[in-house]
Amino acid sequence: MDESGKTYPPQALPVQFQTAQNYPAQSYPAQNYPAPSYPAQNYPAQSYPAQNYPAPSYPAQNYPAQNYPAQNYPAQNYPAQNYPAQNYPAQHYPSAPPQHLNVLNIPPDQGCMANRRNQPQSQAVGAAGLIFISGGMNIAFSVGIRYMVGLSVHVRICWFIGAIIGAIISGFLANRVSKKYILQFSSILVTIGGIVLACTYHKVPAITAALYLDGIANGLIFAPTLALIGEISVCQKRGGLAIGIEQLCYGAGIVLQTIFGTIWWWYRDTGFSSLQSHGILSAVFGGIALIFASIFTIESPVIMLANGEEQAAIHALRRLQRPSILTTDTYQQLDEHKRYLALNKDLTVGESISEAIPAFVRLVTLRALNAMSLTKFVVDAMLMVTILRFKKAVWPYAVFGVGRFFGQIVAVFCVDSVGRKKLLLGGLLLASGMAFGLGSQFSYEGLLLYQYNSVDVVLALLIVFQAFAGLAFAPTSAYLSEGFPLGIKQHCIGFTFIMEMLVYVIICVCDWSISGTRAYFFVVGAFYFLSFVAGIWSFPETKLTPLRVAQDKFRSFFAPGFQP
Incomplete structure (x- = not known):
């Protein structure tokens, strides 16, 4: 509406925005008002009477039961589903090490570093190896590698009788007396025996x-x-360690006696006999063995666990490796020993004997055949052909002793890679062939007519026979260390050793002859071949296996195959 009173319709006026005006900022002084304060209001507490309302009660509702007809559905016959059985490998978890200990995870070493890492294991039984060297020298002396002739039967077999006596005593001391004390006492006996020999010149009572x-x-x-x-020992080194300490050390003693005993055969008038040099070496070995037994011997962690001494077992396992620190391998070994102990702790004596019979029969047979490979008949045949062909030459005797030692060295390096069974069967088969060849050469038409070509063949066959025999019977040391239940292990090993010594005694009392030697080698060849055939299905392969697995493989007489 304007001044004249006329009204106009509303017009849509465009919206116009003005630009922002920049006014100067206004600063006002701060206003400090006093904080209001109110007087506290103290109202009296209000207490209301409790209200007890009666609980409502409703009349019970009785509904009539509903009878529904039963529903009969036809049976559903679905075809049975046959799913293949799933065989999952057993999971073995190592015992967890305590959290407060500094446990290191060290990767496994290879080659010579692995040998260095496990070196304390061989040092722990090094004293026994030195005693076995002295024993090998006396075995060679007893079977005929000596310059003394005309010795009585008692002198020839007294070492074997002493070994039987020691094995019987050892059975009563099993797991009752520390192995360290047994090694120390045995070292003293060897030292005394060596001193007696060194101070004696052809005194038969002192020699005996x-x-x-x-x-x-x-x-x-x-x-x-x-x-x-x-x-x-760890399972990767158990076979080589057992052969190296037992078979190889006995073989080294036989080599020493072969060399010294034959040198003084031709130079016995010098005033110093080979038996005195034998005594000096025995005394030295016994003295060193006493030092080794006192410093390096470590008791069995399995026996410690059986006695409830777990911390002592851990300490022993730590000392058995280098560097001597706690690692994950230490606790894996501890866990494996616990499994092995659990396998054996519930076995009664009767059950242990029943489980040990298959292993005992096989190992007694093998150790008896081992004794037959180096007896009076073999050594006398060697002496005869050497005298006939080479007169005063010494080297054939040395080669004869080294032949057996060479087969044992090969076994030490191959037993944990190639396997026990392959070495055993291969050695038995080849030694059997050599024995048959030797039997065919011992005849009146050959040796007694001094046919030198025949003598050369016999000498070569004897040396090769010793090499293959050393190869064949070296794995028996590994089998003895792992084949028997824990409760009667030492008793079974000791009785096997006694049976081997009895074979030596029986053969030592026999008289040597050409015809007897011919029959002897044919019998030995037949036994070796029969053992080879039977061993294909009865000897187990235990390389790289823990003790509990190896023990389980010996429970049956039937063990075909070459895989662990």
């Missing part, structure tokens, strides 16, 4: 006493040593 002392010492430590090797 020295042989008895050394035999008792070897019998005392044989079973404890092989049992200890099985319980302290």
Whole structure:
């Protein structure tokens, strides 16, 4: 509407925005008003009477029961589903190490570093190896590698009788007396026997006493040593360690006696006999063995666990490796020993004997055949052909002793890679062939007519026979350390050793002859071949297996295949 009173319709006026005006900022002084304060209001507490209302009650509702007809559905016959059985490998978890200990995870070493890492295991039984060297020298002396002739039967077999006595005593001491004390006592016996021999010149009573002392010492430590090797060594080194300590050390003693005994055969008038050099070496080995037994011997962690001494077992396992620190491998070994102990702790004596019979029969047979490979008949045949062909030459005797030693060295390096069974069967088959060849050469038409070509063949066959025999029977040391239940292990090993010594005794009392030697080698060849055939299905392969697995493989007489 304007001044004249006329009204106009509303017009849509465009919206116009003005630009922002920049006014100067206004600063006002701060206003400090006093905070209001109100007087506290104290109202009296209000208390209301409790209200007790009666609970409502409703009349019960009785509904009539509903009877529904039963529903009969036809049975559904679905075809059975046959799913293949799933065989999952057993999971083995190691015992968890305590959190407060500094436990290191060290990767496994290879080659020479692995040998260095496990070196304390061989040092722990090094004293026994030195005693076995002295025993090998006395075995060679007893079967005929000596310059003394005309010795009585008693002198020839007294070392074996002493070994049997020691093995019997060892059975009563099993797991009752520390192995360290047994090794120390045996070392002292060897030292005394060596001193007696070194101070004696052809005194038969003194020789007999020295042989008895050394035999008792070897019998005392044989079973404890092989049992200890099985319980302290890792499965990758157990076979090589057992062969190296037992078979190789006995072989080294035979080589030493072969060399010294034959050198003084031709130079016996010098005033210093080979038996005195034998005594000096025995005394030295016994003294060093005493030092080793006192410093390096470590008791079995399995026996410690059986006695409830777990911390002592951990300490022993730590000392058995280098560097001597707690690692994850330490607790894995501890866990494996616990499983092995759990497998054996519930076995009664009767159950243990029943489980040990298959292993005992096989190992007694093998050890008896081992004794037959180096007896009076073999050594006398060697001496005869050497004298016929080479007169005063010494080297054939040395080669004869080294032949057996060479086969044992090969076994030490191959037993944990190639396997026990392959070496055993291969050696038995080849030694059987050599024995048959030797039997065919011993005839009146050959040797008694001094046909030198025949003598050369016999000498070569004897040396090769010793090499293959050393290869064949070396794995028996590994089998002895792992084949028997824990409760009667040392007793079974000791009784096997006794049976081997009895074979030596029986053959030593026999008289040598051409015809007897011919029959002897044919019998030996037949036994070796039969053992080879039977061994294809009865000897287990235990390389790289824990003790509990190896023990389980010996429970049956039937063990075909070459895989662990």
